Amino acid sequence: MSDKKTYLISSRREGESEPDTPRERVVIEVPADPTIQPFTFDDNSPHIFPEKDASREHALLAGIMPFLKIDQKDMVEEYTALYQKCLNGTSPDQGPRLIDATFVLMTEQLRLALQPTRNLVDRKIREGLVTGGLIDVYFDIVMREGFLLEHAAIVEAIFDTLADLCLYGRENVLTADALLRRGPQFWEYVWNHKAQLRLQSETELQVIPMVIAYHSTHRLRHGGNSQSNPRPDTFLPQVAIYLFTHAQVRNGMIQCILRPMLFMAKYGHGNIRVPIPEREEFVQQAIIDGAGPDAFLSRMESELKHPPVLGGDFFSSIGTLIHISCSPTMLPYLEGYDPVHLLVSTFDRTYTQGSVLKTSVLEQIFVAIHVHFRVYMDDFLNEMIDSKHCTVTIRGDDAVKLMALSIYILLSTKDKSLVTDIRNNLLKEIREWSATAINIESKACKYTGAPAVLSSMRSGAREDWWPSLRMLQDAPYREGLGAKGHATLLRAWTDFGRLLGLEEDKEKARHEKEARTHCSWRSCVYFKTLAPHELKTCAGCSEVRYCGRECQKSDWTRGGHKKRCKRLK
Known part of the structure; x- marks a missing residue:
């Protein structure tokens, strides 16, 4: 041979x-x-x-x-x-x-x-x-x-x-x-x-x-760069939607598959605004007749609840999907799904529990999410006044959560260019949601779900208002914000909580009491429920408690307590 x-x-x-x-x-x-x-x-x-x-x-x-x-x-x-x-x-x-x-x-x-x-x-x-x-x-x-x-x-x-x-x-x-x-x-x-x-x-x-x-x-x-997304002249976006929905794999690649969808974003740097009739035609073809609405929404919900890789691709692409999933064509299928809420809670979990991503990257992602949220917020708040049924709905606790996150990022960011934009947007949102609360209370809104929105705002404020207010009270003046700007923001946030029926002294006492019986690590099962045993106090600041060394270590390395504890010392 x-x-x-x-x-x-x-x-x-x-x-x-x-x-x-x-x-x-x-x-x-x-x-x-x-x-x-x-x-x-x-x-x-x-x-x-x-x-x-x-x-x-x-x-x-x-x-x-x-x-x-x-x-x-x-x-x-x-x-x-x-x-x-x-x-x-x-x-x-x-x-x-x-x-x-x-x-x-x-x-x-x-x-x-x-x-x-x-x-x-x-x-x-x-x-x-x-x-x-x-x-x-x-x-x-x-x-x-x-x-x-x-x-x-x-x-x-x-x-x-x-x-x-x-x-x-x-x-x-x-x-x-x-x-x-x-x-x-x-x-x-x-x-x-x-x-x-x-x-x-x-x-x-x-x-x-x-x-x-x-x-x-x-x-x-076709002239694309880091800030523009030329519209594909092919069936590539439809194929991308189908693969995202049905590919049985969970890794960063499945998130990158959504990049062909970015041209569909309603707002963004250099993005093309797709006319509403064209967008609805695309939704009908790619999702309703193609991937299947329930399968698509289930996959999006799964990715939001348990994202395998968190990064700019994930949040930018998911934000675009939420934009099209909240379109009129998709409304009959949205019952049981809440993509806007999942987007907010996913970012909150990523930011507050720590992430492999750099803080600066998380801050840029927050800005992108905020853009998507404001699209729905503006439409929702306008519709609430005159319509019994709203095209897109927003939970009140999500609005409070994003405002509280804005305060955290405003006070901690090293990017001075973000300070002014975040402050201006935050003040605008505090005033808009304050006006919404007053309108709901006075029955000036025709939207049938308005009372539930107000109840949700109060629930969210009970969790997020006092901790973020305390940060505003304790924080030094930020460069770019100044004493006057800081005072204006502090007064607006204080009035917002009071409008929702909260009192500083009572909220301070309640949060301190809960801190003695709840683990301070946000991922712990006892973060929101009563711990069955005595908790150990942080020796550095005496303000947080943990049910064990693992939770303390996680909050120190991933939850941001290392920075807060140094400040309290």
């Missing part, structure tokens, strides 16, 4: 006509490598490509490199011919047709050659493959009827290669244009065949990296 492995490839060059006799085949010999294991085509196994290994990859590239260097277009033609041979050799009803060993091998070799981040081949070779039409070949393959039902590893390999090409398109205009030219047709095909996508495990999420990479290339090619 020979200790050499052979790889066959055409030697015909561009411009040569097809010969009458069988054309000459060039044989290259690659030393046998024990790391190159035979391919297996067991449909019960998700893998037909062996695990990645540097020496194996080197051997694979060695088998194709001499011909890549000579003529990339000829290589594309050979790959196309091999693909057609696979189709001609089987009938459509025989199941997977692209598991021919040579096609699998060449698919993997080209995938290695086209990875831009690893630079395994010269850039000119990648450009030659692109000009040779390889991108069109890939699109022809994936848009063939039945491709999504091929062996998962083949589908994954080709989608991964297209994703790599999208990344390459960020720096190569030729590649970007070739991708974007076929993109609309491709994403429409994926949307029309979405039921064939295999989304049950991470090994089968072939299309998600391509969505992310394609959107990035499209954004850059």
Whole structure:
């Protein structure tokens, strides 16, 4: 038995006509490598490509490199011919047709050659493959009827290669244009065949990296930057909604999949305002008729309650989803869901319990959330006066929570540019919600749920008003706020609590009493319920108590008590 492995490839060059006799085949010999294991085509196994290994990859590239260097277009033609041979050799009803060993091998070799981040081949070779039409070949393959039902590893390999090409398109205009030219047709095909996508495990999420990479290339090619989101001219946002809803995976990737939705945001830096009729048409197509409203809302609720990765992508994208989920078309399906409340409580939990994110990042996220909240708040407060039923509703305790968070961030931020904006918005909101409370009390609001809003405001104030008032009373004047600005804010927040029936002395005594019987770590089960045993007092400030060392350590490192305790010393 020979200790050499052979790889066959055409030697015909561009411009040569097809010969009458069988054309000459060039044989290259690659030393046998024990790391190159035979391919297996067991449909019960998700893998037909062996695990990645540097020496194996080197051997694979060695088998194709001499011909890549000579003529990339000829290589594309050979790959196309091999693909057609696979189709001609089987009938459509025989199941997977692209598991021919040579096609699998060449698919993997080209995938290695086209990875831009690893630079395994010269850039000119990648450009030659692109000009040779390889991108069109890939699109022809994936848009063939039945491709999504091929062996998962083949589908994954080709989608991964297209994703790599999208990344390459960020720096190569030729590649970007070739991708974007076929993109609309491709994403429409994926949307029309979405039921064939295999989304049950991470090994089968072939299309998600391509969505992310394609959107990035499209954004850059059409003048996008960190502050603008050009509108996709494809079915990419619809596909993104479907994948977000149905992909059975929970990691940062599923949050990045929502980036194509950012153009839909009602407000934002450079974002396009989508006309309401167009937005409602999109909601009908992508959610009602596509992903399914209940499945979509359930997934959004799940991500808000237990986000796997918290960051700018998460809050920006979820905020956009909440914007479209609160649209009139979605209203009949919203019963039992409260996305605005979940957004507020998720950020509150992230900010007050500590996060892996830098404080400055959290502050910017808060500003973004606040923008979304104000969209609904303005509409809601205006509708309450004249309408019995409101399009979008806001809980009163969420309004109080965000105002209290504004105070915490205002007094602690190191970003001086935030101080003035937060102060002005906060004063405006205190006055608006104070006026709302007065209108509800005097029965000037037609909204039937107005009494519940006022009750919720009072409930939220009992939890958040006194702690934030105490911070205002104890805090030194902030640069950018000044003595006058500080006094104005302190007076407005004091009056707001009194308007809701709260008294400083009573609230101070109640909170101090609860502090003696409740654990101060917000994630503890005894944070809002009576602890069954005596709590230990912080030796540094004597103002907080914990049910054990773990809670004390968590509040010190993640809950922000380290800063507060130093101040109290």
